Amino acid sequence: MTYATVPDTHPPKPRGWYKRNEIALTPLLFLAPAILFFAVYVIIPIGQSFWISLHEWDGLGEAEWVGTANYERLLGIGEQPMDRKFETSFWNNIKWLILYLLAIPAGLFIALFLNQTVRGIRIYKSLFFFPFVISQVVVGLVFSWFYLPREGLLNAVIGLFGFGPVNILGDPSLATYGIIAAGLWPQTAYCMILYLTGLNAVDPEQVEAARLDGAKGWRMLWYVILPQLRPATFIAFVVTIIGALRSFDLISVMTNGGPFGSTRVLSFYMFEESLSEFGFRMGYGAAIAVVLFFLMLGFILYFLWSMYRDEKGAH
Template sequence: MSVSPAFPNTHADRPQRGWYKRNEIAITPWLFLLPAMIFFAIYVIFPIGQSFWISFHEWDGLGEKTWVGTANYERLLGWGDANVDRKFSVSFWNNLKWLVLYLLAIPAGLFIALFLNQTVTGIRFYKSMFFFPFVISQVVVGLVFSWFYLPREGLLNAILGFFGAGPINVLGDPTLATYGIIAAGLWPQTAYCMILYLTGLNAVDPEQVEAARLDGAKGPKMLWYVILPQLKPATFIAFVVTIIGALRSFDLISVMTNGGPFGSTRVLSFYMFEESLSEFGFRMGYGAAIAVILFFIMLGFITYFLYAMYRDEKGAH
């Protein structure tokens, strides 16, 4: 007479799970990310690679491509016997001006956010007024500042006339036009940085602030040693977005000066458009070479900030 075991072999009777079931936790997140990764590869990675490839050719965008090697880069940068493209050098230095001055939006946005984070009568009205530039189109911003800078009817010259100063033609003066456009761009960019910092201030640990107050910290010391370290993620995003905005500043220039006067307000993105798609260009290879150089400048800045943030995070741990 056989006796059934007290503990049946339930493991042997259990059905074997499939490969997906065994790796479900590891695989499921990638399945959700897959559509975004496919779109990113098609609309970002592939066009970047295509730009690199086109930059080594002479091409009008319609006919056959002609391989020219590094000739487009030699002409741009003045390698070998070629002279540096004067339009490229003007665009490059204008981009540096944009980069340096556009970064003023970050401290300006921070101080406006610190003000709006206080308990002040009518604070909602102030927030909406400071938020307003962010929601309007860059084209509208360009038109508004074009009217603001008008030599005779503009509000700027009316204000200067009130104080006894002579009228100035900001957008008609090659030495002032670039700075006038940058000032127009700083208006919505400051509002964007303000929003980032307002969001970051909501995440500041109140216990750390209270402990710092008990230790006697206030004013600039409180800001530097307690508030700003907790705003590093917002600062990083503000730097990256501001740098990208400065390097791709096309729409304001197109609306306000169209690269003039005398080409003095060109930047790399606008010069790329002129060479590739405007009536004066249709040199897709040359425009792609400009785009590649602009890409490496942008990549260099972003890589530096990513490394700096990684180093700070590693040091904190």
């Protein structure tokens, strides 16, 4: 006995707008909180800094519109000379930037050493990891004691070789380099951690194939290992550049911008002009912050473009 099937004459219910776009909208919904926080705490403050830089303002009273006058005074546009403090701060930032990049190859070679199977390797990893977990303020205090002219360990060591005491932080020609050396200690540890993570993702089959082809030592490192460490290298470059350009805490702890203002950098000069007892020129400090932001942005965009070009060439 057979039964005839009755066709469904009801039309299908129309799908809602969200159902039709669910695949495209779901990722955006997950990203929305992060985008909101990024806009509130990054994008909007950047716009506010640029707006404040166009005013003369002490942070409390009425802001007076001055246009680009702060930038003209800062960069020496027109008849007035360039701000000497800004010039010193700018060139000190360039020194920080160049020498801070030494942390990247140093971190790489320490990571290569720690990636080996060596007896007691956990102790070595702990020793090299230690600078990364301590505060920059503590690093500044440790190196301030290390550089003491009479009681410091540095002068005790060079005294063994017959050299006289050196006042690193009291000499305007040496103080900046002494602070950079202190900053390189934790920054190298950070780059080491990035490269250790990258080395764990290196394809062992490529390494084995390269060994069969006779590659070893520097050739293995240059042609096999480093190409696979490009993401870690990119992150190391970006983080190191940002760290070099926003250096503030070590300078504040170790020299407070001295001696004679020789260790100022842009971030510290911005603080002096905006918030110190001798400043409260919020507009001028914001102009310094905008210059620092574009300097930092230029380097980051260059590395992003370089990485994009390499990825495009690989495909």
